[in-house]
Amino acid sequence: MRMVESGDVRLAVFEEGDPADPAVLLLHGYPDTHRVWDEVAALLRDRFHVVRYDVRGAGASGAPANRRDYGFDRLIGDLGAVLDALGLAKVHLVGHDWGSLQGWEALGRPEIRDRLASFTSLGGPGLRQAADFMRRGRRRDVAAQRIRSWYIGAFRLPVLPEAAWRSVLPAVVSAALRREGATPRPGHPADTLTRDGLNGLALYRGNMPGAALDPRVPDVPLQIIEATRDAYVTPALSAAVAEWAPRSWHRRIAAGHWAHRSRPEAVAEMVAEFVEHAEGGPAGRGLRRARARARGGFGGRLVVVTGAGSGIGRATARAFAAHGAEVVCADIDIDAAKQVSEEIAKDFRITAYGVRVDVANANQMEDFSRNIIAEYGVPDVVVNNAGIAVAGAFLDHTVDDWRRTLDVNLWGVVHGCRLFGAAMAERGEGGHIVNVASLAAFAPSRLLPAYSTSKAAVKMLSDCLRAELAGHGIGVSTICPGFVSTDIAGNATYAGGTGMREWAVRGLARRGYPPERVAAHILRAVHRNQAVVPVNFEGKIGYALSRISPGAMRGLARLSKLAGKDRPYGRR
Ligand SMILES: NC(=O)c1ccc[n+]([C@@H]2O[C@H](COP(=O)([O-])OP(=O)(O)OC[C@H]3O[C@@H](n4cnc5c(N)ncnc54)[C@H](O)[C@@H]3O)[C@@H](O)[C@H]2O)c1
Structure with missing residues (x-):
């Protein structure tokens, strides 16, 4: 672990594996920490240089003094600061939930996108692309997604979410993970879940709804892993978001939102296979089908x-x-x-x-x-x-x-x-x-x-x-x-x-x-x-x-x- 400065925040960064291997950066979501990737990181570190960090306001990282400093500008700035500190010219980014939202946002930012060798998105759409889907998607699909996104509106309310985090929400989140067959937040010093939950509310308040920014995506190899029982992202949204990518691979995994915790072997294998392919390796049958699947219809099935x-x-x-x-x-x-x-x-x-x-x-x-x-x-x-x-x-x-x-x-x-x-x-x-x-x-x-x-x-x-x-x-x-x-x-x-x-x-x-x-x-x-x-x-x-x-x-x-x-x- 080392601390990396990004503006007024110090980020806790964790490295494993051989720095000579291709770098894979695992970015966590909300209300998680880098430890949500423990099992996947353990499965990848023999083949890759695995990097993780706690995002601002979470885990062992510091929180910004100003609640407004959770916007994408700062988050993408953090990503750049970590890459600079580790001397990484290129990285294979893997994001879950808000980590995935950050990855999609990074694709739209010229200052960072050339440093992404590939991007794997799990359980989190691009906000710009999701905003487009909400405006132009099929009415029935949009309605289904709105129902699953209920919590976004709730998190943007004043006072109420704070009260919920201080009372029932930690238990609700743990129960949701257990229901999916995933262990709740792994061994964390004291109980910082409530603190992280409170800090992270600023993500929703500072970045939602997805601005009407350009949803186009550059030609970066992009793998979307669709968890079939994801309670927050509908298949229609996954598919609509993927359509923006010039080169994408579409995978499915029978799991809930925290697929990397309930099915770490499968997620690690998908990441490894994709990264190796992006590094020039041949595509196996699974990957070839994932590519055809991304072309729509029943391609690749x-x-x-x-x-x-x-x-x-x-x-x-x-x-x-x-x-x-x-x-x-x-x-x-x-x-x-x-x-x-x-x-x-x-x-x-x-x-x-x-x-x-x-x-x-x-x-x-x-x-x-x-x-x-x-x-x-x-x-x-x-x-x-x-x-x-x-x-x-x-x-x-x-x-x-x-x-x-x-x-x-x-x-x-x-x-x-x-x-x-x-x-x-x-x-x-x-x-x-x-x-x-x-x-x-x-x-x-x-x-x-x-x-x-x-x-x-x-x-x-x-x-x-x-x-x-x-x-x-x-x-x-x-x-x-x-x-x-x-x-x-x-x-x-x-x-x-x-x-x-x-x-x-x-x-x-x-x-x-x-x-x-x-x-x-x-x-x-x-x-x-x-x-x-x-x-x-x-x-x-x-x-x-x-x-x-x-x-x-x-x-x-x-x-x-x-x-x-x-x-x-x-x-x-
Ligand atoms: N045609 C109708 O009006 C109708 C209505 C409702 C349901 N169905 C059902 O649709 C299905 C297909 O029927 P269809 O109308 O296309 O009939 P069909 O006779 O044109 O085709 C049936 C095909 O099944 C094959 N077949 C028969 N026994 C088999 C076996 N033991 N193992 C492997 N293949 C076998 C036949 O060789 C044939 O190619 C059937 O299950 C049928 O009950 C048909």
Whole structure:
């Protein structure tokens, strides 16, 4: 530790590692001190010259005599003073919360920005860019961010925040960290949290709201780590702020606001990989995807679609590819899967892979998921779409009809969710699982007893899983289309209905609802993390009616007619 003078303030500066290595400066937020980076610094010091300091008014640093001296001019002056004192011409800056706000501000200041070799932003947007988002962002996104930013207004009130810091706030902050699985402020001499909390209020009073300054960002490599459970920064704000950067890498981590405390290994690895790349090293797969992700859409994502050889699966694989994702097209029909992946490669110049798998077969699904993860990485999105239909009266269904329907439609989804869900959770960068159910999930009928049962189970499975995986930053959506014009009726099995096949094939074709429209709903569901998405007219009406009047749905089920009916039960 050494003390560095910056105006009338003495800053406590801490160094670790070999000064010959690239310098990484870890800048803390509010109401933290340099010690919030303890674990990350310990993981980085063998490879980098790690520098930290307590910002003015915090930890072992002094506080300015004038409360107005917490403005960005002073804060950026402190950063420059530390770099000068340590003789650092260039530094890789990593900022969290207010430390990140300072980093963004430094990018806009000619006197310091040339000294930034790279910048990693965690849990804190640029104020200039955030102000622009608040003015011009989508109204719904802005409203969501305003709700999360409630405390900014509160901290700017007179007297009240001071009273809160002297009473409940220290305990509230510690509880917030514990809730995230992070240890509260590490071993600090006496209790300076209240003092630092009181001092730091001047940050909010002196620098907010973000002035209408130029939000443009210079060409400095910029990594944004988006914590999926950050209580203060919405994904929409992260994305909007990133758009200003000419060269950015966008990462996700399933964690709360203090990701560097709850998941230090993951944060340290992201910082190390990025700094090494900015120093001229090659980009690994994670970084390459982070770069593509920053270009928007589904760029840089890996998407697995089952049943991708035909209908809704094919349209979904194509739609993800059209938005920049790499796609794995899986199907029991390998020729169809290969054909779709080749079409995608040709039409969108995107990497796509055609793979054979029977989703009903547990062993095959285990091999499939293991191979995908080993060869292409953990998928960001999995669409469990493969499905079959058996139509006919319940008394005409054989045990095999039931078994095959449940094996493909339900067990196929269970396998997909289990295997890929576990890998996503372990990776810790979030993700999304889409399960394709059907209107049949909530609309009983005499036509599709096994099929409807399997789809109702898929919907319930998805709801349960959504609750469980939310904590990992993994969304789960159930898609419930009504009738869609695909080959499903032609591929279906008909229990006892002579003439049913032609009738069903003709009916579905006549409905004229293309699978591409279902695919668009699937992409939107992932983008917005929607829980249940009824698709098309009958899908939406059915969903609404099933909730308003389940009795009416049961009545309608009686009316559904079997083609060529009033004949004895029998097979096909
Ligand atoms: N078409 C509709 O009207 C409609 C309506 C609601 C829901 N859905 C659901 O949408 C999904 C896709 O259906 P579609 O209409 O595109 O049908 P489709 O028959 O056109 O395509 C289904 C694809 O799944 C593949 N498949 C079948 N069994 C498989 C298995 N065991 N392992 C791997 N792949 C397998 C098929 O080879 C085919 O390529 C299904 O889950 C279906 O239940 C369809």
